[in-house]
Amino acid sequence: MKLALRHTAALTVRLLRALWRQPWFVGITLVQPMIWLLLFGALFKRVVEIPGFHGGSYIQFLTPGIVIMSALFSAGWHGMALIDAINRGIMDRFLVSPVSRGALIVSSAVYGGVVVVVQSLVIFGVAFAVGARFSLVALLVMLGLAVLLGGAVTGLSNALALVARQEETLIGAVQFVVLPATFLSSGLMAANLMPHWVQQVARFNPVNWAVSAARDVTLAGTDWGSVGIHAGLLAALLVACTLLATRAFRVYQRAI
């Protein structure tokens, strides 16, 4: 167990260090969510005037949505690092060492979590600058939900990377999934104003679990029971995706 933690820590450091050495990529990763927040914030500013939209500022409404959406967008790509490691022979070197497959996947999820936290803090900062206000509890719960979703999506991305082993396939799949998954949630639009069928689909959408719980904690009269259930569902999903990715190594090793 102690060794597994050491493996996970060392592998996470490897990923973070490689990220840190690509300042342009770090910059883009951090600037992109700001653009979403400010762009959507300006574009849909008057949405709050629609009857049935319970008042307040749109930035205040939008911030939890952008935090979750950004977690989804960045985590989806983490499988690329795994494909790169396969192509370079690094993965095979890891696989013939005593490192467990679990540590390889968990380190990627922890890395994804760190990226989500930094990204979310930047979004909170920008949101604060343009007038949004959240309690400390709300900020922490939003962070937690974003990390859970980010970790789960990282696992899925890694599982697909191990099965497909082709960058094009992963790029296609990520692009196919992320935007519909975002719009089939209450990230940008109040849930009660969405078409009935979208509401129904959204109930099964993990992105919506994260968004609705994250928004709920920013409103007065938070339904903590509902937040807890959604957080629990996301935690279960995180575990399931991590196990799935760990199992996917078998598919990879059969193919080589």
Added chain:
Amino acid sequence: MDSAIEARGLVKTYPKGARALDGIDLDVGAGTIFGLLGPNGAGKSTTVKILTTLTLPDEGTATVSGNDVVREPERVRLAIGVVGQKSGVDPEATGRENLLLQGDLYGLPRSEVRTRTAELLERFSLTDVARRLVRTYSGGMQRKLDIALGLMHRPDVLFLDEPTTGLDPEARAEMWDEIARLTDEEGVTVLLTTHYLEEADRLASQLAIVDRGRIVASGSPDELKRELRGDTLLFELDGLIDGVAATLSRIAGVRDPVLDGRFLRARADEGARALPAVLAALEAAGVPVAAASVARPTLDDVYLRHAGRTFGAAENEEVLA
């Protein structure tokens, strides 16, 4: 002699139906360099993948350092170092960071990770570039770092899968010296795969020649060459002369004469002694000789005899396939 690696009847078929291994047996003595020689696609890398626990055999058994590769992969992994055909170095990290991570992965005590890292950097002359990103290294430097990574935890057995492929002649010669030092200084058993005859001849004390997933010959390079009995005589004739081969077969100690265009080949137990008699016979028969040479048998000749084709032809066939 203790066996560091023992394999019996390894068979591996890939999903698309290609039979990569068709019953491979191996016995590698501890502390030796064992060469697995064959053209690309012969099954060398698949054998290494099975022995290093990267993939499972369909049939057969194998042990490395006494541990079963299928039932005890964790124990095998601790006992082996692997330098893959593809370099496994992380180009976005420094040489030092690569080694430190490797030490963490093998669970060495932290203080030992640092001392061993410094030691290996020094041994492979990488100390000066230790803090540079590996992507700035030359091919030869990357390959040395690969071997250093494989040695980090002082393995019993080191697998080197095509260690000099893609290196320029100078870097290759340097790598050969490094590999030759491994068994002396580290006491490690080395299983080397190569498709360079010269490399196998120079480094390996025992050899197995692999062709189409089977071992077609094994022994020491000298044994294999001795099996061919004698030297090769080669004459370049001035013009095309029929029936000249028959002239040679009448000379005592000269065998297997073959005329191939202007080239006449034969084998002799002691080539240098047979040469004057052959030249005299050719002169008596009125055959003008432009050049004559005597050569010791090479592994190329061994390969030709056991695989039924020259090494170069086998390589070309793989490229076309």
